[in-house]
Amino acid sequence: LRPSSICADCSAADPTWASINRGVLICDECCSVHRSLGRHVSQVRSIRRGQWSPTQHAMLYQLANHGANNIWEHQLKDPSQNKHGRKKPASKDPLHPNKADFIRAKYQFLSFVNKQKESDVNSIDDVSKELHSSVRTNNVETCLRLLSKGADPNYFHKEKGNCPLHVAAQAGQVAQVELLVVYGADPGALDVNNKSPIDYARIGGFSDIADRLIECQYELTDRLAFHVCGRKPDHRNGQNFIIPEIGDNSTSDLSELDKQAKKKLQALTNHLFEELAMDVYDEVDRRENDKIWLETQDHSAVSDRTTVPFLPVNPDLSTTRNQGRQKLARFNKREFTTLIIDILNDARRRQTGFTSPVNTPKEHSKLFLLTSDRLHSLGAFSDEEPLYDSVASDEDYSSIDTHSVQSMRSMNSEAIEGPVSTDEYMEVKKALAGAETTIKTLVHKKTDLEQKVHIMQSTDGNVPNGFTADENDEISQGGIPSVMMDSVSSTHSMPGGAVGVPVDLPEPEEVVKKTEKITKRIQDLLKRAQEGDIKSYNPCSDRIFMAVTEMEALFPRNIPKEEVFHSLQLLKDSANRLRIECQHLASDSKQSTTQVIQCAYDVAKAAKQLVTL
Template sequence: MAKRLRSSELCADCSAQDPCWASINRGILICDECCSVHRSLGRHISQVRHLKHTPWPPTLLQMVETLYNNGANSIWEHSLLDPASVMSGRRKANPQDKVHPNKAEFIRAKYQMLAFVHRLPCREDDSVTAKDLSKQLHSSVRTGNLETCLRLLSLGAQANFFHPEKGNTPLHVAAKAGQTLQAELLAVYGADPGTQDSNGKTPVDYARQGGHHELAERLVEIQYELTDRLAFYLCGRKPEHKNGQHFVIPQMADRRLSLDLSELAKAAKKKLQSLSNHLFEELAMDVYDEVDRRETDAVWLATQNHSTLVTETTVVPFLPVNPEYSSTRNQGRQKLARFNAHEFATLVIDILSDAKRRQQGNPVSGSKENVELILKSISNQHSSESQDNDQPDYDSVASDEDTDLETNAAKSNRQKSLDSDLSDGPVTAQEYMQVKNALVASEVKIQQLMKVNINLSDELRVMQKKASKLEKQSSVSESDYDNPTAPLELEETGSGRKGRQRSIIWQGEGSIPEDTDTAPSSSLPSTEDVIRKTEQITKNIQELLRAAQENKHDSYIPCSERIHVAVTEMAALFPKKPKSELVRTSLRLLTSSAYRLQSECKKTLPVETCPTTDIQLVTQQVIQCAYDIAKAAKQLVTITTKENNN
């Protein structure tokens, strides 16, 4: 269903006229430039869809339009509507602003950090607050007030909340009341149409019982959204759920290339079938996100028509990191971008087939395999078949297990494939376009990496200027988009099929240990000491950034070690058990990011030690860790300054 734009519509982020994209989970419309930033954040932050060139379920589009027209954007810009924000210098982006850094910084603050949303009064037990919000959501969905429910969801209400007294979920209530748009909103935030209430009935049952037949049919579509989307991606059609057909399993068009003939393919499929339901569901969700990335990329390039925006921000080369997921899962997700069309189609078909088998209740054997191994098996299996396939094979993005999982046969096969690619034979038009696209994607990654470097360097310079002024000032002025008084561990309002996501702080070996024998202490170090240690951290981070910009990858490890020492010395200034939750959170981010930085830098060991390392990907992760360290250090400077001046 195409969207007819009205001249009165403006981009929610910069107020540009005639926005062509929508962020479904935010209930807003956005322009091309702002969309380029939204896409780089990932679907857990913003789910974008083109208003004209992407198929829309009519009620989903109606839901987004209703939220937009009723001021859903004010939820995400709550504090900016306060006149005091103008006095403090905080403002939203405008159409004339540059995409980087101006619009990008504002959009990240608005949706990733939730810097401008309304904040509830702090309570000791957050779970009680979430429960109260969820009960309000449970009551609100029987009405047509969508923006109220979106506001509750943004504050932490759970779409799948099971009401202990009522014995059902908000989706049961919305279905019974015939509130189709509320059902769409709940589904976007992860509500499951297949959940049973205390009477054993699903939302679909209540919709049918109430005579809301179109809503019942839509809920069934939502229930099979994942597999429907995968099938449509491959063959352009969906199952006819009305007739009881819930799966479409496409077949390979060329039987010569059918992976049924490959022993490696059979082994990979067997491993897929051995996954537990939980791991299989995660893999299916990741493939769903990759399908969305590929389809949105295609629409993006088609609609931009080679404009300057494409060369500046261009496609998203792989799925952005989701901090909710483990590093292993994020690496597996990024590997999906390296699958060529034939490999990816094979994986999608295998997932559809196994989803149908599992849905029909066939038993699943205990899993001894992991998703990484399965993805590697599927990627490697084409090396011996590539002579019959025009599409080149790609090495997988490096993972922690690569050196253990890669067999000598796989190495030999990949070398044969490489030799074949470097032959002097004729080059077809298809091969030429594939090489061209690969080069474009590589250039995009480099450009994005350099922009991250520049943005971080700017951030550090600002931090140093502020630090130098602290000795003369009684307070620190906050930057436009920072919110240092808000906890870093914020509720993300992005939604996958698992529901709302939480942007959690990494709690690995570098976390601040809780000392149960030590009483909480409200004492903080002097501002001068904290500034001095922050300057040491900043100096070492700048050395690391210079090494990244000059491609001196052998300098990563010594730089990370110096940063780790400086971070440890700074953390030692603070009491073992700070009374302030904000101080504890900032220290956890600081120390855990330093540990992550060391782990990432170790991946740049000599090639013979880790032969498949993607150095660009590693560098991107290194810079992200450095950025987190800088932000945490700056926040600790701000906290100690305010506390010591009070």
């Protein structure tokens, strides 16, 4: 059996989807999990119905058939690294939790990649240099492995004076060119001789590669145009943009709102404009994959858990940006088309408007690239970043209270939208009035409940468990060790318990309180890590896990808000991973500490995300 004839995750026959950046083919079911993780983890495309360039398609099959999957499952195949006997799910196993958990561990947390010492001592500089020299060969799996270790696709080799893409283009290695571009390599980057990879492809006599690289430079705007009108610009004949028009003639009659939106778009800095364009690109990708998904599935297979109703949270982006990305799903077709056309117009204006000599060609071609920082999470297990510092010194984590969360929020939205307009003010005022009504209703309900409890107490003396939680909390402040408290307070949150299971989203103050608890315990762990007290990692991580369980207990089983569901899931996953990491500490204490700190950092990040939603 060729690897490309079975699903890389569950071995089901005849996979119909591909994960381009992972170089694997996957079945429909597994694809639904890949999609729910977001493009920063897995870039999926339908094998038969997606838009492929022939060379990209060939690159994918070369990777799939030459064992790219072994990169992501290395530990499962190496007995010395698979002490816990973990194995992959079979096609008959249920999607949730078996396949979904496995896929998350495999691609989101890179739990099974080779983490042997030999590979860990390599710095990003070393693996990037290795990538720089490997791209002149046709061994594309080796390069994917190096990229999986965090090699920089735009690494500038000081001695050689160029980047990997220059080398691959000049050597005519078309599959390497395709792979590097998927990972964010810049076709317009200049080497010491002021030449781009496109120039070197032409010098080497590979005009097909040069043409393809020009296409890649315009991938973002081309995809947006194609989504609206089904055509792409003819770059070979110097046409770099198509600006589609809306069928009805209403564009000439712009509403005041449309004009304002256009002005706002034009006022964005290049950086913010680029971010917005990339978010819209991701949304186009989501919508197109969703369409294919719905057209190819039995209706019985389409459920809440297999569709992706809006862009999944990317923890590397700010909460505000994640919220903005998710709002794109609310645009109806006409609104979304209008937004795309505005972006295409402004992209052309920005590119052709760049005539001032301070803007080098390199900067201006970068504007339309899918930059590599979207794949940042691939380097997650590198120890280059001062992770410890970023947690310990980050005020976001040390003193989270409702006030600071609110001011963080308003700062974020101000940074993006500028001064508050009358409309926005009215909207806030309306929201406040709504909140006031809700509070009044809640106070009313509370009084009602108190009366009921009072009646029950006076008739029976026995009060159901759920109502005693507050009293327990008071006792805990009186000096009972908090470890004992955990076992007491978690009893009312056991899954399946009929009493005390919440039905509504919790009050923000409650979430903040639990976040503080989690944060305090993370700080405790980090303090121990600083002292090199490895023995205490395990109990510390257990305490963090318990705090996360308490947080989870605040939420109803069926969370009505999708982004809250995802954030909570991320928090649980991170805490679980931290606990597992602490239970299986490697003999090399420095390496274990790095791993543990990374995991703790993920928990903190997830908690922060939840509290700001």
